[in-house]
Amino acid sequence: AQKVTQAQTEISVVEKEDVTLDCVYETRDTTYYLFWYKQPPSGELVFLIRRNSFDEQNEISGRYSWNFQKSTSSFNFTITASQVVDSAVYFCALNNFNKFYFGSGTKLNVKP
Amino acid sequence: DTAVSQTPKYLVTQMGNDKSIKCEQNLGHDTMYWYKQDSKKFLKIMFSYNNKELIINETVPNRFSPKSPDKAHLNLHINSLELGDSAVYFCASSRDPTFPPQETQYFGPGTRLLVL
Numbered sequence: 480a481q482k483v484t485q486a487q488t489e490i491s492v493v494e495k496e497d498v499t500l501d502c503v504y505e506t507r508d509t510t511y512y513l514f515w516y517k518q519p520p521s522g523e524l525v526f527l528i529r530r531n532s533f534d535e536q537n538e539i540s541g542r543y544s545w546n547f548q549k550s551t552s553s554f555n556f557t558i559t560a561s562q563v564v565d566s567a568v569y570f571c572a573l574n575n576f577n578k579f580y581f582g583s584g585t586k587l588n589v590k591p
Numbered sequence: 592d593t594a595v596s597q598t599p600k601y602l603v604t605q606m607g608n609d610k611s612i613k614c615e616q617n618l619g620h621d622t623m624y625w626y627k628q629d630s631k632k633f634l635k636i637m638f639s640y641n642n643k644e645l646i647i648n649e650t651v652p653n654r655f656s657p658k659s660p661d662k663a664h665l666n667l668h669i670n671s672l673e674l675g676d677s678a679v680y681f682c683a684s685s686r687d688p689t690f691p692p693q694e695t696q697y698f699g700p701g702t703r704l705l706v707l
Contacts, residue, residue: 507621514695518632524698525680532682566600579624581634 481506483573485582492561493590498590500556500585502571508532511575513547513554518584519567530554561589594618595699597682603705604672612667612702614682622646623665624696625657625682634681640665672706679703 482505492498504513508553515527528538538545542559558565566589571582595616606608616623624647625637629700639647658707669676682699 513707516698522679523700524683524705526695526697529695570634572695578639579634579636584632586632586636 481508481575481578481580482515483571483580483582485569485571485585487585488583489586489588491534491588491590494563495560497559498587498589500558500587501553502578502582503541504554504571504573505562506552506573506575507581508575511573514572514574515545515554515556516570516572516581517567518570524570525539525584527556538562558587561587563589563591567591592623593641595682595684596696597699599620599702600627600693600700601705602702603707606672606674606705608672609668609670610672610704611669612680612682614665614667614699616663616697616699618684618697619669620684620686620697622685623659623662623668624685625665625683626683628679628681628701630678642704652659658662669704672704677704678685680686 484503487501511532513530517525517527517585529538535547544557546555568586570584573580598613622641624639626634627637628634637649637651638657640659642662656668659665679701680702683696686695
């Protein structure tokens with residue numbers, strides 16, 4: 480069975496703090512993709528990153544970084560020096576065999 | 592230029608009515624999807640079409656019927672609307688998921704459906 484768990488329902492930080500959003504997944508397949516999407520208050524879903532199961536290199540994009548560890552089935556997302564505009568719900572997702580399995584989302588509140 | 596667009600953005604209707612939501616993508620993708628996001632923000636796939644053919648049909652009531660007139664459009668028709676259908680419905684598209692697999696999905700802005 481495929482499953483994505485985002486244990487943090489809601490996180491509040493003050494601007495400029497670093498914050499890590501956790502994502503743990505379950506799958507028996509060896510080939511799969513992991514994603515992060517952002518859903519700002521306006522409601523749309525914005526693609527952030529895709530990582531395949533054979534590429535465990537961490538990735539950094541500006542203030543965003545992702546840590547993929549197959550040994551712990553985790554794909555965590557860190558925002559450095561958070562900003563108010565980062566306030567959103569963030570979804571982690573697992574994709575294999577044409578299906579997306581989304582986590583329940585983590586709502587991030589960044590306060591000024 | 593909007594990559595994936597949905598109309599309407601908001602839909603308020605009475606129980607028992609029939610309504611449609613339209614989706615169009617101009618990305619040249621072969622595959623389109625419908626997702627439902629409930630009040631707790633949980634996202635679940637409903638349907639997937641590849642080149643106008645249904646490839647994924649999750650456990651969705653028969654009252655929901657997707658229609659794909661061409662690969663750039665995937666409309667969702669809902670018969671006999673019920674209170675529990677109130678949700679945000681997202682359309683998405685991706686390149687052919689079979690080759691290469693697990694392509695990124697790009698989402699539309701969502702349609703907020705409220706059934707009274």
